[in-house]
Amino acid sequence: MGYVAVKGGTMAIEASINRLTYDRLKEREIIEVNTIIATMRAMVDQVMSESSLYSPFLAALAIKQAEGSMEEAVFIMRSHRSTLPRLYYSNIIESDSMLVERRISASFKDIPGGQILGATTDYTHRLLDFSLAEETRLKNDQWMKQYMEKIKQEVKEDGEISYLPKVVDYLREEGLFGTYELDNTMPTDITKENLSFPASRSARLQTLTRGQTGAVTALGYASLRGYGQVHPTVGEVRVGKLPIYVEHPNEPEQTAEDSYYIGEIKVSEVESFVPVSIKNEQNEEELDFEIGYGICYGQNETKAIAMSILDQCLEHPEASFPTHDEEFVLLHIDSVEATGFISHLKLPHYVTFQSKLGSIREVKKKGGAQ
């Protein structure tokens, strides 16, 4: 049974859109885009990550338009993205160029450069803070003044900027982890070509990093609980900013020094250490470690850790575990695809449903006749 074209909804749709605007405006409150950028950092980060478009301003505007609906904000961002020309590809970013704001390791207490907690909710009591309901600019300014004075008194500046060594590099230097040559194979771009299976590692990572936070987290969690075979130790979680450079589009001879600096992106990056059994030269089983890699735009450590689990799962396909099945994982974690397909169920299915209903009536009629 096919679909039939129907009409008659135009006026109702127009009225519905007006009603949507009315619902957004009826309380006569206005939230500024800058307020969203300044106070809803985690939400802005999540929208940028899931839409795969780094722009705090556009993400905040999308959140405002979507009235805080994550799926709608991501959808709007993806739509907008499709209207923009792709002007450049960046030079390769090496993540050790990150200016770290936070970095911790669950594997080692003493890591080169130390454990820096930065700004995190990890150590807060998850109790509602009712004082925020009475927040005033004056009180906030007073807190800021006191804090900045305290910092001024306590912080010793040496004028030097340091880039922290990676925990995994330290272990590689000790010969505890395997080393890899730089692999400069041109990555797949899933925005230019459809995902096909088996997927390349680059296609997997690109799909995972723009996956819906909840979906990536849920599947990573499922793997930990037994629907997969990866239970890692977090080697390092980093949050910080990475500089972006692009080459001149048509200068024939240029070095890295001739590139354009265009700005920086804040990311969360994770290396998870996963124990695996390998066979040595004597064909005996011994323990080794592999690394699961996770990264995403903004500060979203849960997603980055879950991605590192799924990266490792997909490196070792196993038919008996859904989280090790790349088709299962990669085809179901995209926010726009998943919410879009679920949403399509709201579209008229009058003919298909009537057809099914007709079949059931026939069956019941025949059953009644017997």
Next chain:
Amino acid sequence: MKRKRRTEILIQSDTDLAESLANQIKQTYSFKEIVAPQYGLTMVKMRESAKKSLFYIGEVLVTEAKVELNGQIGIGIIQGMHDGLALNLAIIDAAYNASFPETLSWKDALVAAEAEIKRKKAKQQAELMETKVSFETMDV
């Protein structure tokens, strides 16, 4: 000064440095806007640290402008939506490409701005070091 270093300074500097340098050129020379400031995307290519392979983390919104000055093309690219800055960056880029004498006199201002950027970053980093854990092993 090479392009990488000067664009780092011009973009990270808090001051209106790019505007003041571009104004010097605008007052003396005429330039043609080849591409008026436009918004577009830059796809960000990264190397992952597990197997050292490459992948795309996503796109970044940028503003791009192109100008022609004395037969030389200059490009301005900046993350986000910054029409004026993109145009000023393009004018400065063209001035360097054309080896205008003005560019020689800019070095001191750029180096001073660079020192200020480094000082601020070092200060921010030192402030974050307040959150560095100082472990003490307990006797149990």
